[in-house]
Amino acid sequence: MQQLAEGQKMKTVLIAQAEAEKIKKIGEAEASSIEAVGKAEAEKMRLKAEAYQQYGEAAKIALVLEALPKITSKVAAPLAKTNEIVILSGEGSRVTGEVNRLLAELPVSVNALTGVDLSKIPLLQKMTSAEA
Template identity: 45%
Template sequence: MFFLYLVGRREKELVATVRKAAEAEGYKLERIAEGQRFQKIAEATGQAEGIKLIGESEGSRIANVGKAEAENLRLKAEAFKRYGNSAIASIIVNKLPLIAAEIAQPLSKIDEIVILGDDRVSSEVTKLISNLPPSVQALTGKNISQLISEVSSGSVNAPHW
């Protein structure tokens, strides 16, 4: 009987030892899992904060660029107001060669022009050229020859952009 008692006691000790080891291992695994969870939460929070800061920075940059462009336009409008039609006329006259070059650039790739039909095409070209001086006068209030002479003589006080 005593022998059975010792066997039972030893069995209980072994079960308790195994159970304690299993509980300790379970507790250890829970702590590791909880630590990993907190680490992932901290990493995700850090990434979210970084993305938020990048977005705020980009938004601020866009706003600053917009403000600078608006200020530039305001200053140009103020300069146009200060210098009046002479400045606008000077700018238009100074840009006419560039405009003409842009218009002529596609035409430089043409090898040959054959006009079929009646005389309407040449009359349209003549009409277009003859409408240029009135168009410039409508924009500036001065005729084109007067503007060219003012710009060439330097009598137009215009800003340079």
């Protein structure tokens, strides 16, 4: 009877230990899974932030480049109807110098930003050749 009782006791202890080990292993597996998911989500967020940062700059540049032709066409529309521009200024006036500077810098700036070569526009060719 005593051996049966000890056997039963040993069985109960071993079953309890096995159950405890099972619970421990399940907990460790769940913790490992949560950690892996957390790390993956953190990496995903980091990559997303990096992509948004790059996209943000690209989006700004795209918006500017998209708007430039519209702005340029609105500004150039009256000039397209002009055959000749004569600028009158007195001595000591900075108007001529400023206009010449603008005419010299504008085509280069627009070309750098948009790739459009304004120096091939007949009116601007005429104006810049008149300067020289």
